[in-house]
Amino acid sequence: MRCLIAEDVEFAREMMSFFLADYAEIDSVDNGETAVELFSAALEEGRPYNFVCLDILMPKMDGQEALKRMRQIEALHEPLAQEKSVIVMTTAMNSLEDMQEALWRGDCTDYLVKPVMFADLVAVMTKYGLITKQETV
């Protein structure tokens, strides 16, 4: 499984990587723009990211915009429903309204409210079939 983490706070990025290290091959970036570039390149290479964790508040390009572009790029490759990336937004409580809007539009697969719990990450991956129950720690 390939995983892309976009999070501007270094420590949070490191911890997410640490949590997910056993489950996926991980790339991490600190802004939305680079995240979109990597997402696009992965699709071109035919090795798309299965799981993307997007923070909302990030420099250069925020998570909302990155999400929109990722789905647009993905649509150009006409993936099967099961091949679409699981994109999870991570947000603080104050951005919850933005989050729900993104969910209603169907762009993001799910969301996690900060502080992000390791158990919740695992639960989300299990829910969308990225890992099986046996794989959980």
Added chain:
Amino acid sequence: MTYNEINFKTLTDNAVVGVYLIDKNLSILYVNSAAAAMLGYLPEELMGTTSFLSLIHPEEISLLTNNYRQRLNGEIPSAHYTTRGLHKTGRIVNIEVFASLLEDGGERLLAGTVIDISSRTEAEQQLIEQQLFLEKLNQTLEQRVAEEVAISREKERMIMQQSRFAALGEMVAGIAHQWRQPLNTLGMSIQALQVAHAKGILTAEFMELHSQRTLDELQYMSQTIDNFRHFFRTETVLVTIYLDDAVRKIVDFFSSSVALISLTVDARSQKNISGHMNELTQILLSILNNARDALEQRDIAEPAIQVAVTAADGMACIRIADNAGGIPVEIIDRIFDPFFSSRDRLTGTGLGLYMTRAIVERHMNGYIAVANVSDGAEFTISIPCW
């Protein structure tokens, strides 16, 4: 008629003031036309027969007879007084009398001139009534003013009260905002320990790293509370504030909540002002918060806030400009009104800019203005400086 009598009659018959002559029995010996007409008579109707007292208001008679007696006895040579006569129709005529004692062949007579002062008395009466009316009006006016002042004070008190709640709300919201990131870090750090332990990779270094990280975050969170308490605490004594540093400090404090907005400060007034640091903080944060909200709500592509501090002619000038598109012209005149808010009911108290103006004008002796500039709104605060 003697020469004197002819002279007397010529002088008095056509005089514009009333003239009378009465004997010691108070019988009218002579009245001229003016005196008779004053009471609605012809002179011949009164002369020879009528008692003078029948022409006087009953309430004045005892005073007048006493007066006459004193003059006839030679106790007083003359008198000047006002009294009330009775008109032929029964109405009262106010008259003013100049009376004196005459001697005619050993007989003492009372002579005098009278003028009708009814209109003057009426005017005086009206004046008194008007004065009374005015005094009464004044009293009720004072009462009404006092009532209005009391209502106004109560409103002011409520606004201050709500403003304190609003400030408290801002403080809590500010702390919550500042705590979000460290809470996330704390949560992750603690979970990292659990995960590392579960995986059997929990080394001393790992433990130390995360313990230290946790303590650092707790320290930061504690510091946040102190910072906010410092900024919002009530100050009573005016202090000298070096404006450039103060504005930089406040903008720096604000900058932590606006990572995505380009925030620039150009403070070069090199001036001091007199005031309270927390009030300066409150007014600048109020404007900066509004700018941030407008930039976020309108989803501005390259959001920017520029703060500049200059000074000229004894006035320091703080300009805060954003590029959020400006304030709609239909509301720009009302944005300093209490309880006016362009934001929705949940986020805007409508007190921010009202309190800002109140503080600038009343506590800092300055003034605040707002204008739409090329691509946004610009607030200008002018404060006396040295």
